[in-house]
Amino acid sequence: MTKLAVSSGDPAGIGPDICIKAFGIKTKFNYSPVIFGDPDLFKERAKILGQKIDLQIYKGEDDELLSNNCLWIQPHNLEQPVAPGEPNTFYAGYLMDLFEDAIQRTISNEFDGLVTGPINKELMNKGGVSFQGHTEVLTKVSKTQKVLMMLVSNEMKVALATTHISIAEVPKMITRNHLLSCLTILRDDLRTKWNITSPCIKILGLNPHAGDGGFIGKEDQEIIEPLVSELNKKNFNIVGPVSADTAFIRKHDNQKIDAILAMFHDQGLPVIKTLGFGNIVNITLGLPFIRTSVDHGTAYDMAGRDQVDESSMLEAANLAALITSYQ
Numbered sequence: 001m002t003k004l005a006v007s008s009g010d011p012a013g014i015g016p017d018i019c020i021k022a023f024g025i026k027t028k029f030n031y032s033p034v035i036f037g038d039p040d041l042f043k044e045r046a047k048i049l050g051q052k053i054d055l056q057i058y059k060g061e062d063d064e065l066l067s068n069n070c071l072w073i074q075p076h077n078l079e080q081p082v083a084p085g086e087p088n089t090f091y092a093g094y095l096m097d098l099f100e101d102a103i104q105r106t107i108s109n110e111f112d113g114l115v116t117g118p119i120n121k122e123l124m125n126k127g128g129v130s131f132q133g134h135t136e137v138l139t140k141v142s143k144t145q146k147v148l149m150m151l152v153s154n155e156m157k158v159a160l161a162t163t164h165i166s167i168a169e170v171p172k173m174i175t176r177n178h179l180l181s182c183l184t185i186l187r188d189d190l191r192t193k194w195n196i197t198s199p200c201i202k203i204l205g206l207n208p209h210a211g212d213g214g215f216i217g218k219e220d221q222e223i224i225e226p227l228v229s230e231l232n233k234k235n236f237n238i239v240g241p242v243s244a245d246t247a248f249i250r251k252h253d254n255q256k257i258d259a260i261l262a263m264f265h266d267q268g269l270p271v272i273k274t275l276g277f278g279n280i281v282n283i284t285l286g287l288p289f290i291r292t293s294v295d296h297g298t299a300y301d302m303a304g305r306d307q308v309d310e311s312s313m314l315e316a317a318n319l320a321a322l323i324t325s326y327q
Contacts, residue, residue: 001032002112002321003063005102008037009117010095011078012087013298014308016045019117021310022317024053024071031321032066034058034111036102038078042071048084048304060110076101084304087120092127095119099134103141106289113290113320117313118298121164133164138284138291147286148185150259151269151295152319153276156248157259158268159186159285170264174206174219176227182261183227187236189285190258193323199258202247203228203240206263210241244268281316283323290323292316 006023009015016037023033024046035042039055046053056070066072076098078091099116106114116134124131131137139147150159161182162173183201190199203224205211211220224241232238239257246252247260248271262268272280273295280295294312302308 001030001063001066002324003032003034003066003110004317004320005074005106005111005114006033006035006317007099007102007114007116008035009294010087010120010123010298011038011041011082011091012085012303013118013120013300014303015117015298016042017049017084017303017305017308018294018310018313020046020049020051020053020071021308022313023068024051024055028068029317029321031112031317031324032063032068032072033115033317034066034072034074036074036076036098038082039073039075041078041082042073044081045084045304049306051306063112074101085300087123087298087300089123089127092124092129092131095124096129096131096137099137100141103138106291107142112324113292115313115316115320116291116293118294118296120298134282134291134293135163135284138287142287142289144287146181146185147284148182148189150186150283150285151272151280152283153272153280155275156257156272157190158272159259159261160265160268161261162264164265167264167266171206171217171219174223174263176223179203179224179227179261180231183231183236183238185286186259186261193285193290194258196258198235198237200237200239200255201259201261202242202253202257203238203261204244204247204263204267205241208245209243279311279315281312281319283319290320292320292323 053071058072058074135149190196205220207217214221220241228238282293284291
């Protein structure tokens with residue numbers, strides 16, 4: 001059985017809540033989740049949520065010994081109590097230590113995959129921890145040269161050529177070599193993680209109307225088009241560059257599109273999040289291990305409420321387990 005490390009996220013947000021609701025209700029999974037977090041916080045949060053849980057401390061047990069009847073916790077103790085909905089910068093360093101421990105244990109193969117809960121970037125940086133996002137930390141800690149962020153729903157897969165950078169910086173990143181790396185990672189991971197033999201990738205244009213023949217920017221005609229032509233001669237299957245305003249309309253496609261590569265964060269993500277919010281999984285491609293994440297933030301205003309929706313956490317864990325079965 002697959003054993004998953006679950007980084008529980010911001011303790012004042014809904015991370016602990018969705019872990020409790022997803023994995024503390026004695027549901028039978030074909031994998032064993034182990035939550036990285038503070039046991040006392042989880043006990044208190046379960047009481048607030050009105051959830052009865054059998055919390056057990058993880059001590060390195062093999063996956064066959066990790067019963068789904070328990071909520072298994074890898075202890076990371078907070079220095080002081082944290083109330084739901086009351087974030088504090090004092091635990092920024094704690095969150096980074098917890099996250100990096102989960103990464104290292106997954107790299108060492110103690111766990112088969114890593115699932116991450118939501119972290120507040122602003123809180124981390126105000127707390128003295130330089131933090132652009134999970135993706136950047138995963139790249140650094142795993143010593144991976146290049147990774148690719150992709151969001152997955154039942155309807156589509158959208159990868160990002162650039163992630164958490166200023167829109168003014170995006171054109172500088174749209175180079176031949178960078179896009180070559182992104183497309184190679186995307187193709188290879190679609191093959192190995194989804195068993196798609198010859199994946200078809202649609203690449204979006206950087207500029208409106210994919211540059212309109214060079215009248216609205218030159219990047220699409222001078223960088224993206226030549227690269228697509230070159231790669232398609234090398235057994236890639238790439239469509240584009242396609243104008244982003246119509247790229248998601250399926251009746252325009254002549255073949256099944258397996259994934260879309262968007263040029264920047266807010267070009268592709270609004271579409272997939274509008275279509276499937278709550279059931280979307282963030283996955284980091286190019287890593288030497290499986291990493292998935294929820295598709296939402298800390299939602300401090302919902303922390304400690306039973307109405308909180310755990311579906312994205314379940315989708316993230318289910319996908320991580322499914323992909324490991326292909327490896």
